[in-house]
Amino acid sequence: MLSKSQVSFVNALHHKKHRKEQGLFIAEGIKSITEFLQSDYSVDTIFCIPDATPKLSKFSQKIKLFETGSAELKKISALTTPQDAIALIRIPEKTNIHPESFKNRFTIVLDGVQDPGNLGTIIRTADWFGFGEIICSIDTVEAYNPKVVQATMGSLSRIRVHYTDLETLLGDAPVPVFGAMLDGQSVYEANLGNEGFLVLGNEGKGISEKVTSKIGRRITIPSFGKAESLNVAISAAILCSELRRRL
Amino acid sequence: MLSKSQVSFVNALHHKKHRKEQGLFIAEGIKSITEFLQSDYSVDTIFCIPDATPKLSKFSQKIKLFETGSAELKKISALTTPQDAIALIRIPEKTNIHPESFKNRFTIVLDGVQDPGNLGTIIRTADWFGFGEIICSIDTVEAYNPKVVQATMGSLSRIRVHYTDLETLLGDAPVPVFGAMLDGQSVYEANLGNEGFLVLGNEGKGISEKVTSKIGRRITIPSFGKAESLNVAISAAILCSELRRRL
Known part of the structure; x- marks a missing residue:
């Protein structure tokens, strides 16, 4: 009782x-x-x-x-x-981000993702593909929201989620900054090298204007049908798979 | 009022x-x-x-x-x-399934998917990648559930969703039957040809025993980390992307 x-x-x-x-x-x-x-x-x-x-x-x-x-x-x-x-x-103590630590690997960066299920699913997917960390804008849904925790299916125990000002981080990025956007180069054709920040935006509005200004290269998942867009967790997963497939 | x-x-x-x-x-x-x-x-x-x-x-x-x-x-x-x-x-009239119509293309088949958000997201993703139809087992969540409709973001208006007995359909399939399973061949390495049913299972239990007996080839999304599994909508999306990338 x-x-x-x-x-x-x-x-x-x-x-x-x-x-x-x-x-x-x-x-x-x-x-x-x-x-x-x-x-x-x-x-x-x-x-x-x-x-x-x-x-x-x-x-x-x-x-x-x-x-x-x-x-x-x-x-x-x-x-x-x-x-x-x-x-x-x-809740673990906030740790400082050391930009140099992001060299020689890809890191998922989320700008304003709002849906707890989406963030949780992205954390779970990152764990599957061996991406150890995720960086979120301050206005991204909190990783310790019970619905996020649930959707990670335990993966939150292994994936560190940082919250930071993306303009600052990306403005001085030690690796290329890729943005998942509708008007970019096909990810099937792009040579993405072996390191980078991979930025995905809000469910409805995409990547914010301020963060867009820090994107070095726009990449796109080619469309073969009529849907206007993909769910952000789906986009993240397809891009993670593409990156891993080639390494 | x-x-x-x-x-x-x-x-x-x-x-x-x-x-x-x-x-x-x-x-x-x-x-x-x-x-x-x-x-x-x-x-x-x-x-x-x-x-x-x-x-x-x-x-x-x-x-x-x-x-x-x-x-x-x-x-x-x-x-x-x-x-x-x-x-x-x-709700449209139920239309008959003509197995021959599935030749020369890939079709997503869902066995017991329960979460409305997952089915809705799979319909949206299928629309993005130009897969016109989805086949569901009788016990898959109903496509006209309001949460499914919402998650499709309009794509339900373009994707026909059939409900049928999968044992019967797959037992006499006119195309190869692929199953998304943890113990299959890497989808990155597998040659999947140009046609097939792509079966994905329930969120917790995977593909049912009866349907597993009809799977011709098991395929897997390789893991690089420690998550036990991927969300079913994520798996569907990565496999759709892999199929489209190669066609």
Whole structure:
């Protein structure tokens, strides 16, 4: 049985403001929580059904663990389909970005992506293709939003997501800056070299004007039909696949 | 001002049972509705704010149009962010599938995809890459679900979605049957010819056992990282891109 104050504490973490205040975010589901337990993240508290305890308590991290029923978990879940376990995990300290570290590799850069499902899916895809970091504009949806965490399917435990001013970063970029835009060169034909920032924009508005001015080369996924555009997570995935295929 | 009965009629269409009974589905947003008005679909009724009327009444289709306020539209919207216009559109008659028509091209086949956003995104992506049809197993989410319609961003007006028993279709397939599976040949290396069914499975369980028995060749998107799998809409997009790149 969860106390009233536990329920209201966890529910407050559904909101960005309280996540920031408490320095905690929510991950749901045994599989996802297990991946955080095996990572550098520090898992603070787990609420789970008794059956889940053996799976979640076998790791070396020191955790406050509370067993409870499914109906209680539903009260604190941020998802429409609640899971058997909910963890409160420490938001890592902000680390500085060292532009030189982006040499000899490709890095995904997101400018104003708003949909949590899109960001989560991009993180999961980046993990599949072995891109270790993602850089986001300040106005991109927060990576610790519960819907983002859910959509990453555990990959957030491995992919570092930085938030920074893109104009500054790209204005002094140590690698070529590629922009995914509708009027660029076909990615099937472009020689992209072996390093770069790959910028993708907002779902409706694309890359902002300020960031567009920092794009060195525009690249496009050729269209063979009539859709006006591709979903941003789809574009990111196709470009990641193209980059990996050639390396 | 909408009548009580109008509100309850439209809200009933949020549910599959009532869509089937009435033969109508909902599309929201001026852009999406405009694409249906320019297609073979028959738009029955439009509810919109007065500003939207000129944009939506310039087409030749005979439509019942009701002007109303944003607050009223919110009452009948199936979306969290309601749009300026909501249309009721006729669900087309079921057409028979002619297996021979799938020769000399690739067709996406979905086995048990459950998430409306995933199906909608796959329809949008298929439209981008010029795949005209999608075949779904009977237990795949319904294409006229409002969340699917929304995620297609108008592409549903151009892509025909068939529902059929996949065992029967694939058991007697006139083209090679490819399955997107984790243990297949790299799609980067595979020669896939110029025709085939490309089967993708359920979000959690993959391709069902029965359908797996009909797969002729397993293909895989190579992994370079640690994610266990890719989202099904992402996999579909990367495979579509690979097929188009080579044709």
